[in-house]
Amino acid sequence: MPELPEVEHLRRSLxxxxxxxxxEEASLLRVDIVRGRRPGHCIVAADLIEGSTVLGLERHGKxxxxxxxxxxxxxxxxxxxxxxxWMPDKASGLPRDHVHARWRLRxxxxxxxxxxxxxxxxxxxxxxxxxxxxxxxxxxxxxxxDAVLEPVxxxxxxxxxAGHGSQRAVKAMLLDQSIVxxxxxxxxxxxxxxxxIHPQHAARRLDAxxxxxxxxxxxxxxxxxxxxxxxxxxxxxDAGGRRGSFQKTHQVYGRARLPCLxxxxxxxxxxxxxxxxxxxxxxxxxxxxxxxRPAHAHEPQSR
DNA sequence: AGGATAGCCTGCGGGC
DNA sequence: TGCCCGCAGGCTATCC
Numbered sequence: 022m023p024e025l026p027e028v029e030h031l032r033r034s035l036x037x038x039x040x041x042x043x044x045e046e047a048s049l050l051r052v053d054i055v056r057g058r059r060p061g062h063c064i065v066a067a068d069l070i071e072g073s074t075v076l077g078l079e080r081h082g083k084x085x086x087x088x089x090x091x092x093x094x095x096x097x098x099x100x101x102x103x104x105x106x107w108m109p110d111k112a113s114g115l116p117r118d119h120v121h122a123r124w125r126l127r128x129x130x131x132x133x134x135x136x137x138x139x140x141x142x143x144x145x146x147x148x149x150x151x152x153x154x155x156x157x158x159x160x161x162x163x164x165x166x167d168a169v170l171e172p173v174x175x176x177x178x179x180x181x182x183a184g185h186g187s188q189r190a191v192k193a194m195l196l197d198q199s200i201v202x203x204x205x206x207x208x209x210x211x212x213x214x215x216x217x218i219h220p221q222h223a224a225r226r227l228d229a230x231x232x233x234x235x236x237x238x239x240x241x242x243x244x245x246x247x248x249x250x251x252x253x254x255x256x257x258x259d260a261g262g263r264r265g266s267f268q269k270t271h272q273v274y275g276r277a278r279l280p281c282l283x284x285x286x287x288x289x290x291x292x293x294x295x296x297x298x299x300x301x302x303x304x305x306x307x308x309x310x311x312x313x314r315p316a317h318a319h320e321p322q323s324r
Numbered sequence: 325a326g327g328a329t330a331g332c333c334t335g336c337g338g339g340c
Numbered sequence: 341t342g343c344c345c346g347c348a349g350g351c352t353a354t355c356c
Binding site: 023024083098099100101102142144145196198205206254255296297 | 347348349350351
């Protein structure tokens with residue numbers, strides 16, 4: 022669920038108090054949440070940036086990097102259910118289970134605060150890196166350009182070139198982090214709807230104009246969601262425990278069998294790229310729109 | 325070798 | 341009421 026907008030909103034909500042803070046103590050409550058270790062290397066407190074000062078927070082795609090002293094740091098991947106939260110001063114109703122790591126920090130004003138990494142489903146993890154170069158050459162080298170940081174023009178070209186000669190559906194391309202970083206199931210469906218493109222449209226058959234329209238729709242959707250604090254379907258909250266509100270404006274995601282908000286046609290759903298996908302059979306065509314009805318011949322079975 | 329698929333993991337909702 | 345099953349999904353390993 023945390024995709025680019027959720028991670029970016031989290032980054033912003035963390036940065037105020039985290040940047041400039043010194044890490045007094047790091048505790049690992051569950052060892053196997055630290056991933057990407059070199060063989061034979063034991064986890065030490067410094068891997069969890071204990072003794073370091075936080076210099077900055079960077080994001081690429083869905084990944085967040087906490088950069089500390091001398092460029093060493095920690096990548097946080099939220100996976101499905103990961104959260105990075107300030108522990109509230111007073112008792113609150115927020116869940117206390119599945120906390121896997123905890124940092125005791127002293128901020129720029131000398132206040133002590135506790136940050137926690139919680140991840141019930143454990144699809145996420147923590148990835149230590151030794152330097153910014155190590156981060157870029159090892160942890161982030163397999164990622165394509167970031168879906169909001171990359172200019173629309175070059176991102177459109179990157180997608181079109183990746184789709185050239187490929188057999189894949191356009192939605193599979195959007196979800197492939199090595200082609201474009203940050204898009205998950207929610208925003209792929211929303212962007213395809215906004216651009217009027219069928220999720221199963223063959224990537225190689227989209228022309229430059231339609232790739233550009235798709236990337237513009239994607240960019241618009243992601244930016245609007247960041248501003249709305251992301252989409253909270255179940256567990257996503259920012260560093261302060263606040264929920265997002267972008268789910269209220271979803272046009273297709275989670276709306277299977279409901280009427281299309283644009284044309285009233287019943288929204289269909291089915292697996293595309295082995296993910297649950299929702300689309301409008303009327304607004305999203307497989308081919309460039311002509312006057313006739315879009316083809317439905319090989320659509321996945323509706324549910 | 326590209327591309328599709330299984331599996332990881334927990335919580336939750338529907339059905340009985 | 342309570343149990344069981346299916347589903348959700350980012351990413352990696354594995355298979356075709």
